[in-house]
Amino acid sequence: MKKQLVFMAALLAFVFVLSGCSSDNKTVDKKTAEAIDISEYFPSIGMTREYIHYDTEGQTVESIETVNVSTDSEGNDSVYIHEKGGVTTETIKEYIVSSEEVKLVYLINTLGNNETAVVELANKPKWDKNDANKSVGMMTATGLTMEVPAGKYNEVIEITSVIPEDKEGKTIHYYAPGVGLIKTVFSFKDTKDFIFNELKSAN
Template sequence: MMKKIGFLFSLFFLALILSSCRFFNREEPNTDSSISSSMSEESKISSSSEENSATSSSQEAASSSSSTAEEPDSIDLAAYFPDTNNQHYIYAGEGNEYASYDEYTDYAKDNRKQIRKNNGGTEEVKVIELEKDQIKTRLSRGEAYPRENWLDQEPGEEEGTEILLKAPLKEGTTWPVMGERTRTITGINVSIDTPMGTYETVEVTTEGSEDKVVDYYAPDIGLVKTVFTSDDYNVTSTLSKIETDVPLVQTVRFYYPNADGETLSYVDKELAFKTNDVTKKKIETAYKELPNDAVGSVLSDNTTILSLYLNTDGRVYVDFSKELISEMNAGSAYETLILQSIVNTIGGYYYMNEVYLTVDGQPYSTGHIQKEKGESFTVDTENSSEVQ
């Protein structure tokens, strides 16, 4: 009996120990199944965390990339309309003898500038304007040799505006241009190599039925490259150099009366024009500088050119101050030579044969020569020779 009681007590004590072990194992499980289960949960949590981290990293990377490349809608359009005053842009060309050209800025004011392009064969002038959502050609004229301010000139029927760049500056922005053509932004941050370095550019493609033109614009520079393609014909113009503080130089032929009172002599002078220099003032100053003592003066020291411009009727209009007449002190023959000198000089600069010359806004009138309102003078260089 005592042995039976001892045996039962041993079983009870063993059960109590085992029960205690199970109780403490609830806080720190140490069985293989518990470890396996714990690792499985941690794996799930870790996997989920990595996925979230990867997604977050991806989003951050995308955000960073977007920030680095700059959102297309936020690209500053004005950056592609840089200040080019007194700068000489030189473009090197391939594929055509006129692919190389030079550009100067004749005039600039507020959001407009007048660009002169010379390709060695002809000169073209364009007035470019920056607006809130676009950069456009306001006016364009070919064979524009005289330097005249057209910033405020209204374009004619054949000088319609053409949009060069249009917001938003992002791929796919499209607009129509003259000649039933379409212009599209086909690339952003396109790398273009030039002799001046590599630029990240906006690529703009203009397509017609028979040809394609691709222009590349760099911020703070402007146009850096143009590629024209038509069938197997390719012409490229690439910016190769920018010179600063460089004037446009034009050669102007000035005529003067000779002492014989019968003939004229001429001399070619180089006039240097910086941006916004007034053409009439440059011509006036140069005219008062005599090439030698063998010729007579045309303008007295006090004579000024009040206005000078090419009119739509194909005539050049020039208006002088009253001193042209009051300080002339010449007989009829010499007065005729003075007037012919002026007409030949002004008409020659503008490549026009008719010059409407007035004094203080009135038709030219002296005791020797009388002109009616609207009556012009005609260029005549036959009786002239180069200054010796």
């Protein structure tokens, strides 16, 4: 627990510097983006994913996520990811997943329970993420091959998030079919890119 608190403090200080960062980015064309079934880039129901999280001092913590589905009394399915470990110790995220977008609609963690409408993924060249920072999401590459500790993945898509008012940096997420997020990178204008997390395993 102490290690997680130290890691969290170092990371929050780093993210505070990053927050608000943006940069000019070239997106994929509309036809390419719309041809992608975004639901394929959400992890499969029942999957367990392990991540390694890094901080700027070289410290690491690991987290485990499980993907589940529940059905309410009216027969509606809710997809959620339950994370243990990592920066916030325990988090539950509920999603609406379609072929056009992946939207985070509910978040439970140590800070409380919150309804949201954050569009994490969309089959568009560019979209408003609808988060607290007024970020913009962009699909900046498709068809990538990427290797992380969990293995090599093909047909990876690159999603870049920026805040329009700032020109110093960006956050880049990489997603693989059937697995979802495999890597997150913080990129600054004048410094070396910083890997925030990588997929360690997926079963």
